[in-house]
Structure formats: C-alpha cells, structure tokens
Amino acid sequence: MDGFFGILGEAVALILAWDADLIEIIGLSLRVTLTAVGIACLIGLPLGALVGTFRFPGRTAVTVLLNALMGLPPVVVGLIVYLMLSASGPLGVLGLLYTPTAMIVAQTILVTPIVAALTRQVVEDLNREYAEQFASLGVGPLDRVAALLWDARYSLLTVALAGFGRAVAEVGAVFIVGGNINHVTRVMTTTIALETSKGNLQLALALGVVLLGLAVAVNALAMTLRVSAQRAAYA
Amino acid sequence: MRDAACHVAPSGAVGAAPAPVLAAARGLAFEAGGRRLVDGIDLEIREGRRTVIMGANGAGKSLLLRLLHGLIRPSAGTVLWQGRPLDRAARRAQAMVFQRPVMLRRSVRANLRFALAVRGLSGPERAERERAALASARLEELARRPARVLSGGEQQRLAVARALACEPELLLLDEPTASLDPASTMAIEEQLAEAHARGVTLVLVTHDLGQARRIGDDLVFLHAGRVAEQGDAARVLEAPRSEAARAWLSGRIYLGPPPLRPV
Structure with a gap:
C-alpha cells in the first residue's frame, strides 16, 4: 500500500x-x-423520441436494434471505422485516420445508440401518460415530439450523462482509429494504457485521478444546472 | 351557435322546440380482447344541454366518452357531429377532461399556454384567455407553481379551465370529481355552471347521484355496454323504467340481462 500511496502522491504533484x-x-x-x-x-x-412516440411497421425491430447497439464493442466499432477511413477504405480519400475527427466519429457511433435507446424509453413512458390529452387537444406530430422532449428534459440530461460516461471512459475505439499519437491523438484513456505498459505509473495514475474527477465534475455540473433550471422554470 | 345554445329551453319544458342535435352515436360498438364492450349505442347530445352518463363500473361509460370524442375508433357504428361523421376539425370543437387530470411537467400557466398555442392562439388573445382561465379556476396565485405539485382538486380545476380555455362547443368530462372533497367538487361544478351559462354543451360521466340531480338535464343509463334507459334526468332519477337503472338507484346488484356476447 505504501507503493500505491507513494505513486498517488507523485500523481497529485504532477x-x-x-x-x-x-x-x-x-x-x-x-x-x-x-x-x-x-x-x-x-x-x-x-431519433429516440420519434421511435418512442409513433407507431410504424418495424418499430419493435428498431427498438430491439437500438437496445442491442447500446452494447456495441468499442474495438469492433474502432475496427470498422478504421477500415472505412484507411487509405484503401471507401472514405480513405478524406484522410481522417489517426486524427481527432476519426476519434469523434468512432465515439459518436458508440454513444448515439445509448442516447437514442434511453431517450426512446423515457419518451415512450411520458407519451403513454400524455397520449390521450395530446389527442384531445389535437397536438400535431412535431409539436408532440417537441413537447415530449421538453417535458422529459431533466431525465434526458441523465441520458446525455450516460453517453458522456461511455465516451470519456472509452479506450478501444479511439486507440485503433486515433493511433495514440503524441500531441495529436493522445487522450487520457489511451495514455493511461500506454504509460501503464511502460511502467510510468505516476502519469497513468495522475490521469486516472483526473478522469475520475472530470466524471464527478461533469455530473455535479449537470445536477447543478438541473436544479437551477427547475427553479428558474417555476420562478 | 353559442347564442342559440344560451336560449335552450329549460329541462322538461312542455311544447318547447328541442335544441338541435350537436353530437350523436348511431349503432356504436367497440370490441377489444375478443369481447364487445359496448354495443348498439344510439344517443343524441343536444346543443346547450347537460347530459349525464351513469351506470355501474364496467358499463362502458368512459369508453363511450372516448368514442364520442374520437379518441378511439368504433368497431361498428358512427359518431356524428352536427350530422356529419366526426373528423379532426370537429374534434377541435370538443374538449375532454379525464378522471385523472393529465398535467404537463410545466407550470400552471404553461399548461394553459400549451393548450392555447396548440389551438393557434398567440399574443394578447392568448394572454387574455390565460388570465380568464386562471381566474375561473381560482389559480391566479399558483400560476407559476409546477402543475404537478398542486392538490388533486386544484389539478382538476386547472384541467377544466384548460379545456374551457379552448372554447369548445362540447365538453366531455369523465368523472371529474371522483375522489375530490365536497368543496373541490363544488368548485368544479361552479366552473361547469359558468361554462353552461356561456352555451357550452356538457356530457358528464358520474357515479354521484347528487351531482346528477344538480347538473343533469338529460340522463343516459348504461348497463353492460348498452343503453338501458335514457331521457329527462329528473324523470329517470325519480322514476326509472328499466330494471337496471331501478336496481342501481336503489343500491341493488343487477345481474341481467346476460353480458354482451364474445365476438
């Protein structure tokens, strides 16, 4: 344990x-x-709001697909994006491989199903409660989706936080498409993996502490915003 | 139309021309889960009248209200609005208040504003209707409060005010005072009386005999998905002709006729 606390102290100093x-x-x-x-x-x-609000052929299949895609393996997404963006891939001409843009693409693919699937559930539950009232008032389709998203906004903030949690902790996909190039595509998670393998535990742990701190800070900020917005909304 | 409705002859007046039919059901039936839940419903809602729908639990009262409002499609028969099949435009001339008020996750005022915005109102007219609705519901002091934290009675007053703010010709109410205390019930009935005085036609589902006596001009009594009896409310309540209504009004359990056949 002395070793751990010693390294932790050096990490904090860093x-x-x-x-x-x-x-x-x-x-x-x-x-x-x-x-x-x-x-x-x-x-x-x-996307989630549309699936959660309206009935259409294939809706169940779309719901199952969205739920299944929440568990997309990051390394598989990284590999597919790599193949798409590599010089011989269909999007190779864009020259995006090993750039932050490629990492954003990979993370967007990972996070979008999470946001869509959780939004679908939140909006569907709310729509079940509102449906008859909306039908009685004659609320049109677009107004209905907008109203459901607005009324579910505080729950949807948690959905966005779930997406943030997935993205900020992700290492596999960004490693493959970013390449972990120093000063270009090196992010916290890939650096932690690299520095740990090199035995540079102080930097790895320092980044680990920062990563945890960021996760807590972003959640705290979101909760503060939520409480403030609720107060302002009814002031 | 409103003006004409204001001059509807009092209930039971002899020799007065009947008010025009605003809404009607013709051979209305609805099936679900392999059973016919309402069947062969024929009734007329006359302009400016207050029609009370009564019957035991499961008789099909709420279902009938939803069919009249076009929230669900009948399996057979039609709902007519001023002689024509009920369509989207006709439904906008109606409003409905549910037994459990549906409050948007917004302030009291924003609940009113949403309903009025859906009807295409904005600017001074919307503000004026908001103000009037808050006054009629006696909720001016609570206008900025989240609607969902109001008491049950306040929520239902807001629901009635929201429906009336849309200035419907026909207001359908599904047991709006169920589980409310007498003061809250009275407040709702005052809102309905004001609306009726302005010419709004009312259709009210209730189990409350006192309320039926206070409000009803006409009464439709349902039993097992069919109309057992309908007519002048005072007459039905005092001298029911059907065995189902007689049994219900005297607190007896009535088992016949047999339930509707499976389909």
Whole structure:
C-alpha cells in the first residue's frame, strides 16, 4: 500500500504542477468526448423520441436494434471505422485516420445508440401518460415530439450523462482509429494504457485521478444546472 | 351557435322546440380482447344541454366518452357531429377532461399556454384567455407553481379551465370529481355552471347521484355496454323504467340481462 500511496502522491504533484503535456491530453479528451456526445444527442434525441412516440411497421425491430447497439464493442466499432477511413477504405480519400475527427466519429457511433435507446424509453413512458390529452387537444406530430422532449428534459440530461460516461471512459475505439499519437491523438484513456505498459505509473495514475474527477465534475455540473433550471422554470 | 345554445329551453319544458342535435352515436360498438364492450349505442347530445352518463363500473361509460370524442375508433357504428361523421376539425370543437387530470411537467400557466398555442392562439388573445382561465379556476396565485405539485382538486380545476380555455362547443368530462372533497367538487361544478351559462354543451360521466340531480338535464343509463334507459334526468332519477337503472338507484346488484356476447 505504501507503493500505491507513494505513486498517488507523485500523481497529485504532477496534477498540481499543471504539466503542459497533461493539460494537452485532458483538453483533447474533453474536446473529442464532448463533441461526440453533442453530435450523438443531436441524432439520438430526435431519433429516440420519434421511435418512442409513433407507431410504424418495424418499430419493435428498431427498438430491439437500438437496445442491442447500446452494447456495441468499442474495438469492433474502432475496427470498422478504421477500415472505412484507411487509405484503401471507401472514405480513405478524406484522410481522417489517426486524427481527432476519426476519434469523434468512432465515439459518436458508440454513444448515439445509448442516447437514442434511453431517450426512446423515457419518451415512450411520458407519451403513454400524455397520449390521450395530446389527442384531445389535437397536438400535431412535431409539436408532440417537441413537447415530449421538453417535458422529459431533466431525465434526458441523465441520458446525455450516460453517453458522456461511455465516451470519456472509452479506450478501444479511439486507440485503433486515433493511433495514440503524441500531441495529436493522445487522450487520457489511451495514455493511461500506454504509460501503464511502460511502467510510468505516476502519469497513468495522475490521469486516472483526473478522469475520475472530470466524471464527478461533469455530473455535479449537470445536477447543478438541473436544479437551477427547475427553479428558474417555476420562478 | 353559442347564442342559440344560451336560449335552450329549460329541462322538461312542455311544447318547447328541442335544441338541435350537436353530437350523436348511431349503432356504436367497440370490441377489444375478443369481447364487445359496448354495443348498439344510439344517443343524441343536444346543443346547450347537460347530459349525464351513469351506470355501474364496467358499463362502458368512459369508453363511450372516448368514442364520442374520437379518441378511439368504433368497431361498428358512427359518431356524428352536427350530422356529419366526426373528423379532426370537429374534434377541435370538443374538449375532454379525464378522471385523472393529465398535467404537463410545466407550470400552471404553461399548461394553459400549451393548450392555447396548440389551438393557434398567440399574443394578447392568448394572454387574455390565460388570465380568464386562471381566474375561473381560482389559480391566479399558483400560476407559476409546477402543475404537478398542486392538490388533486386544484389539478382538476386547472384541467377544466384548460379545456374551457379552448372554447369548445362540447365538453366531455369523465368523472371529474371522483375522489375530490365536497368543496373541490363544488368548485368544479361552479366552473361547469359558468361554462353552461356561456352555451357550452356538457356530457358528464358520474357515479354521484347528487351531482346528477344538480347538473343533469338529460340522463343516459348504461348497463353492460348498452343503453338501458335514457331521457329527462329528473324523470329517470325519480322514476326509472328499466330494471337496471331501478336496481342501481336503489343500491341493488343487477345481474341481467346476460353480458354482451364474445365476438
């Protein structure tokens, strides 16, 4: 345990020293993750709301597919994106492999089904409660989806947080499509894996502490926003 | 149409021309789970009248209300609105209040605003209707409160006010005062009386005999998915002709005629 606490102390010292490399890695991690979660929400929220609100042929199959895709193995997604973006792949001409954009693409693919599937469940439950009232008022399809998303907004914040949790902790896909290139595509999770294999446990643990701290901070921020928004909404 | 409804002859007036038929059911039936839950319903809702629907639990009262409002499609028969089949436009001339009020996860005022926005209202007219609805429901002081934290009585008053803010010609109410205390019941009945005075036609499902006496002009009594009796409310309540209504009003359990056949 002395060894662990010794390494932990050195890790904390590294964080407090505000090491430039560390800041760069944290910054890139946040940029990739938040962008991927943002895009996933733009796609997943309306998609989930549409599936949760309306009945159409194949709806059950779509629901099963969305739920199944929540468990997409990151390395498989990484491999598929790699094959698509590699020089001989259909999108190789874009030259995106081993760039942060490729990492954003991979994480978006991983997070979108989570956002869509959880949104579908939240919206479907709410729609069950509202359906007759909406039908009685004559609410149109688009107004219905918009109203359900708005009224479920606090639950959907938790959905977005679930997506963030998946993305920020992900290592397999971003490793494959990003390549873990120093100063280019190196993020916290890939650095932790690399530094641990090299025996540089201080930096690995420092990043681990930061990663945990970020997860807590983002959740705390989201909860603060939620409480403030609820107060403001009824002030 | 509103003006005409305001001058409807009092219930039971002899020799007065009957008010025009606003809504009607013709041979209405509904099946679910292999059973016919309502069957052969024929009735007329006359403009400006207050029609009370009564009957035992499971008689099909709520189902009939939903069929009249077009929330569910009948398996057979038709619902007519001013002589024509009920369509989307006609449904916008109706409003419905449910037994358990459905409150959006918004403030009291935002609940009203949403309903009015759906009807295409904005600006000063919407603001004026919001103000009037809050006043009629006596909820001005609670306008900014989340609607879902209101008491049951306050929520139902808001639900009635929200429905009436849309200025429907016909208001359908499914046991709006079930499980409310007498004061809350009275407040709802006052809202309904105001609406009726403005010419709104009312159809009310209730188990409350006192309420039926206070409100009802006409009464439809359902038994096992069929109309057992209908007519002037005072007459049905005082001298029911059907065995089903007689038994129900005297607190007896009535088992016949046999339930509707499976389909």
